[in-house]
Amino acid sequence: MHPHLQPGPLPARMQLAPGNRLKHFLTIEGLPHLLLHEILERAEQFVTLPAKQQKKAPLLRGKTVMNLFFENSTRTRVTFEIAAQRLGADVINLDIRTSSAAKGESLLDTVRNLEAMNADMFVVRHEHAGTAQFIARYAAPHISVLNAGDGRHAHPTQAMLDMFTIRQKKGAFEPLKVAIVGDVLHSRVARSQIHALNTLLTGEVRIIAPRTLIPADIEKMGVRVFHRMEEGLRDVDVVIMLRLQRERMEGALLPSESEFFKLYGLTEKRLELTKPDSIVMHPGPINRGVEIDSAVADGPRSVILEQVTNGIAVRMAVMSMIMGSTVGGTA
């Protein structure tokens, strides 16, 4: 009987090999608290390694990492590429949009062909939710899949680099209040952040947005919902701004960019409502004057560029854990 006719394992179950070792990295949902800490610890090791040594940590020597990007994203792809290269892996970038998919080859056939080229890890980005999990389920057993964003579902490395940045600046998660602001409806980043923050026992997770940008029953993911910045930002330690796509104006979700900025844009004045030592984050790329004022984005509270730097260390951490190696030797 064809394996697809058997019920599939839950994504959270599927990404763990025996001994709770990370086999794939598909979603934060369902991962144990300790494992998230392990990722953060491991990333810390990569960050504190002197730059020279960092570039010579060949934990993935002889391994082939394939970046399968079905959706364009130069920025994210480059950070994965740098992370893999620093670990000594061979990296191959495939822009599937312009190759096989356009010729009508099925996703599974594409995967089978790449497997046959001795890949060890697929880094997958796709416009449809569940694609990374689908590939993980049907790929050969020796292949690991790392989700670099699937539809609106998950973007787990982005969430972990955000957690890393928060921990770097704030220490423990328990006393923190974190607000996520903007287009939660379309955001895989927000979903992964919510899971990560809650798994790490963050004191309070808030989201702030108009009703049109909040998905149904989001409260059940463990967040408090606010529709007014003036209420939601009060006394928070961390503000995470989400990117607002221009096409949201088309789907009658918002009247205009200017009204959005007026009501939900992060300005210095609004930032005064937060804790005096609060930090401002953004997964990038930022829309100045749409969701965030330049004075804030470039201001002293902003850690946006540090997020980008940390992204490499976190991706190195996840990749090395998946490939079963430890800093200072292969396990």
Place this chain on the structure above:
Amino acid sequence: MNLLISHARVIDPASGRDEITNVCVQDGKILALANDGHVPKSFAPSETVNARGLWLFPGVIDLAAWLREPGLDHKATLASETRAAAASGVTTLCYQPEPATSINNSAPVNLIRDINTALGKVHIAVVGNLTLKLEGKKLSNMGGLRRAGCVGVTNGWQPVADLKVMRRALEYATTHDLTVFVYPLEHELAGGGCVHEGEVSTRLGLPAIPAAAETVAVAQTLALMEMTGTRVHFCRLSAAGSVRLIRQAKQDGFKVTADVAAHQLHLTEMDVVDFNPLCHVQPPLRSQADREALLQGLKDGTIDAICSDHQPHELDAKLAPFQQTEAGISSLETLLPLTLRLVESGDLSLQQALGKLTYQPASVIHSSAGRLTAGAPADLVLFNPDSLWDFSLEKMRSMGKNTPFAGWSFKGHVVRTLLAGKTVFQREAER
């Protein structure tokens, strides 16, 4: 051929009969139901079946099966699916048109009838197109469809975007005394979604269909019915709000009936949490509260029938990320088992459950089958109520193996199916 079925527990939901008695079958019809000593003297059986310990009830009438042939034969054929039906106690299937197997005039109706007559496993009742090519723009040849024997017309899941066209289609169908099978969905509101809008769609980030996309369409259709006086059958209810609206409409005297797919009574949105494409259905699996409302609707008579909504697919149709897979379950063979499970769980009485599969759907399509009375067609099921079995893909007869019910355990199975008095299925090595 004359057949005497003796000492079966005869269950006829239409009359409420439930007793051990004998059934005499002559010339494809039920001649009489008679206790020992009362079998008509003139009746000389050529075969006698000792059915002690078995149940006998009318053959199942399934209001919706997507039989694919002609046009989508790679998914299923009339031969494969009618064979599966007979083995599952189904004696009447309602053929649903879809864009690739569209029924605009009498020709395809006659073709399906000819193929099916040669196969001889079940009756097929054809539901024709409401609009030409199901495009929602021009009327189909409803007069011809009626004369060819269609039991109703529908636009399936294809939208009729222009309400003026919908009004005229309802009026024209009424002219020809055709029931309109409405699949209630406001397509713009559904917005290309593939799962129920709620907790699970939010977690999985899948595009979602709100329950209101269905209830809005039900309300809209009811408003048009009030103007046109059309007889409407609502297909595949999934939302609590729809049940409420139809309950009220029935109280207000609307000529309306409704059905639900058996899987909606057992699965909910939670079954999609692993992106399982086998649970990708239209309408989507909804919340636990919706499921309970559907059960309540069955109990209080708001929902008249349980159907399979059988949609066999080839393997590749489900072998992709969730959103890209085709919707539907190959569900002919689980219709009776899933419905009887509702008796075991105490949700329905045995009479209620079998009624939703027999005389009630029969009245939607104006069929004289589905009841055990003298003169009715001898479409009968002999059923062993005690056997325990697991539903397995290996033993499935349908060409489509796309079901989430593999491995489910069921109690009781079909021993023999009769179509107009003729045995069309008999289980080997039984009893």
